[in-house]
Amino acid sequence: MRAVSAGLACLYGTLLLLASGSTVDINAVVLLPVESTYLFSMNKIRPAIDYAIQSLAESRLNFSVRYLDSECGNKALFHLVDISMLQKPDVIMGPVCDYAAAPVARLASHWNIPMVSAGPLASGFVHKMPEYAYLTRVSPSYSKMGEMFLAMFRRYRWKRVALVYAEDFEERTCFFTIEGVHFAFVGEGYEIHTFTIYEEEDHFDHIVQQVQEHARIVIMCASSQTIRKVMLAAHQQGMTSGDYVFFNIELFNSSLYGNGSWKQGDKFDVEAKAAYQSLQTVTLLRSAKPEFYKFAADMKNRSRHRYNLSPEDDNGVNMFVEGFHDAVVLYAKALQEVLKQGYSKTNGSKIVETMWNTTFEGIAGQVSIDANGDRYGDFSVIAMTEPETGNQEVIADYYGLNATFELRPNVRLLWANGMPPPDEPSCGFTKEHSATCKSCGLGESAVTGIVVGSLLGCALLLAFYLFRKKYRITIERRAQLHEVDNGKHHHLREDSVRSDLSTA
Numbered sequence: 001m002r003a004v005s006a007g008l009a010c011l012y013g014t015l016l017l018l019a020s021g022s023t024v025d026i027n028a029v030v031l032l033p034v035e036s037t038y039l040f041s042m043n044k045i046r047p048a049i050d051y052a053i054q055s056l057a058e059s060r061l062n063f064s065v066r067y068l069d070s071e072c073g074n075k076a077l078f079h080l081v082d083i084s085m086l087q088k089p090d091v092i093m094g095p096v097c098d099y100a101a102a103p104v105a106r107l108a109s110h111w112n113i114p115m116v117s118a119g120p121l122a123s124g125f126v127h128k129m130p131e132y133a134y135l136t137r138v139s140p141s142y143s144k145m146g147e148m149f150l151a152m153f154r155r156y157r158w159k160r161v162a163l164v165y166a167e168d169f170e171e172r173t174c175f176f177t178i179e180g181v182h183f184a185f186v187g188e189g190y191e192i193h194t195f196t197i198y199e200e201e202d203h204f205d206h207i208v209q210q211v212q213e214h215a216r217i218v219i220m221c222a223s224s225q226t227i228r229k230v231m232l233a234a235h236q237q238g239m240t241s242g243d244y245v246f247f248n249i250e251l252f253n254s255s256l257y258g259n260g261s262w263k264q265g266d267k268f269d270v271e272a273k274a275a276y277q278s279l280q281t282v283t284l285l286r287s288a289k290p291e292f293y294k295f296a297a298d299m300k301n302r303s304r305h306r307y308n309l310s311p312e313d314d315n316g317v318n319m320f321v322e323g324f325h326d327a328v329v330l331y332a333k334a335l336q337e338v339l340k341q342g343y344s345k346t347n348g349s350k351i352v353e354t355m356w357n358t359t360f361e362g363i364a365g366q367v368s369i370d371a372n373g374d375r376y377g378d379f380s381v382i383a384m385t386e387p388e389t390g391n392q393e394v395i396a397d398y399y400g401l402n403a404t405f406e407l408r409p410n411v412r413l414l415w416a417n418g419m420p421p422p423d424e425p426s427c428g429f430t431k432e433h434s435a436t437c438k439s440c441g442l443g444e445s446a447v448t449g450i451v452v453g454s455l456l457g458c459a460l461l462l463a464f465y466l467f468r469k470k471y472r473i474t475i476e477r478r479a480q481l482h483e484v485d486n487g488k489h490h491h492l493r494e495d496s497v498r499s500d501l502s503t504a
């Protein structure tokens, strides 16, 4: 009975659409920052949306798009509300900035309107129900990148890590990036130590020393200049001879790390080149197909002719440009499907449901959206393969859809012992700890009384050490929280975007 009526509805809908031959008007709102410093500023994304809509010309969908300045903040919500007084949009695209996107996503759920965007990338948006239930993310979020690290850590049998990020107190890109790793690791019971760089100081000896006391695998997010300084400091502390592995996350501008980011033309180049042997860079896996090159050329031409951008202004097609193109394609595809089944374009939940758990052909290759409405991410790892010239190349790839981390064949890996180092020294970390270890070793070879005695001693020392460490970390955290909470940056409070890292 139900199937029959559904079938009838479907038939009726199709007939209606075919008989009338009419177009369906789609009223879309795009929320992006006008300021051109962003990789997803309005002028960079607009040509991609135009291109996608043109490619849909035969689909009978008549898009009219309104572009609003998100200002990468609360204005996104205000502008959306203002413009919706007379008529609500059918679909919302953007924002990308996390603090702009959160209230817009909540409103979209309340209004039952699909929101499709190449962001926001923060892990907090993984929890779709109930407030972000209408949000579909067409670019891989930071938690997908965290899954890549998880696959890598499992493969290399690493279980403890230092996370180092630069805090800018504004958009907090590095905070959210590192949070993605934390998000993936925290359920695994890994030992995680987090360190924050508050200023781009000249020396990073202090941070490097702290890292040295706690971990051997280090994941960092900071500007390329800061990364270089950290690596130089690590080099001076003797941490670049193979016992430590440093990762640097540079998702969007990997050209920076492709070749010679160690090279700055200053007196530290030689040291930096040596230090960078211990550095690997994580970036997006970029794919391309013939159609993509046409798209890229068109983007260049459009931005030059229509928006008078100089060639230096555009850095080519990045993940966000691709993402917004694919967002239009995904929405259009889902909408057609839903109309075909006899539902209306205002049935937001049905459209959202159709967009999730699907694979479709994006501009650069296949795009897969998981059952939670987030895109699966593919990532690459770049490392130095020629110590003499300092050349770097891709050594491994991660495919999100089948969650496999694969080393590229025929690349020269510069692991000191031919394999990844263990994640802790054979005798634990700090000095006291290794001393305890040694006395344990002696005890074992001595008479039973001494064994028992020294074991007890070890246990006591260990307990003391653990207790002290825990205590110290609590203090550090409290101090950090206090600093963040002192009112100066109140607009960044956690009630805006729920965060895993700062409440840890």
Ligand SMILES: *[C@@H]1O[C@H](CO)[C@@H](O)[C@H](O)[C@H]1NC(C)=O
Pocket: 023, 025, 062, 063, 064
């Ligand atoms: C497309 O939409 C615009 C604005 O809503 C309208 O003016 C135009 O007539 C529509 N075009 C078609 C072919 O329906």
Ligand SMILES: *[C@@H]1O[C@H](CO)[C@@H](O)[C@H](O)[C@H]1NC(C)=O
Pocket: 039, 253, 255, 256, 315
């Ligand atoms: C990306 O890196 C290149 C090469 O260093 C640089 O010229 C460009 O400004 C960077 N782009 C962005 C958006 O940071």
Ligand SMILES: *[C@@H]1O[C@H](CO)[C@@H](O)[C@H](O)[C@H]1NC(C)=O
Pocket: 257, 258, 259, 382, 391, 392, 393, 394
């Ligand atoms: C670095 O340069 C070498 C030689 O110029 C080239 O073979 C290699 O592909 C480059 N690596 C990257 C990641 O651009």
Ligand SMILES: *[C@@H]1O[C@H](CO)[C@@H](O)[C@H](O)[C@H]1NC(C)=O
Pocket: 298, 301, 302, 305
């Ligand atoms: C570039 O854009 C201009 C103006 O929109 C157009 O006339 C020209 O044909 C385009 N060139 C290419 C190669 O697409």
Ligand SMILES: *[C@@H]1O[C@H](CO)[C@@H](O)[C@H](O)[C@H]1NC(C)=O
Pocket: 343, 344, 347, 349, 350, 353
């Ligand atoms: C929207 O679609 C769902 C099926 O996914 C249906 O149960 C619901 O009644 C529809 N709502 C409207 C307003 O058509």
Ligand SMILES: *[C@@H]1O[C@H](CO)[C@@H](O)[C@H](O)[C@H]1NC(C)=O
Pocket: 357, 371
């Ligand atoms: C996703 O789709 C596949 C088939 O396309 C289906 O087997 C699976 O149950 C779906 N998952 C969810 C969570 O809906």
Ligand SMILES: *[C@@H]1O[C@H](CO)[C@@H](O)[C@H](O)[C@H]1NC(C)=O
Pocket: 399, 402, 404
């Ligand atoms: C995972 O997917 C990638 C890309 O689709 C493919 O190249 C690779 O062989 C797959 N790996 C496994 C183990 O299925």
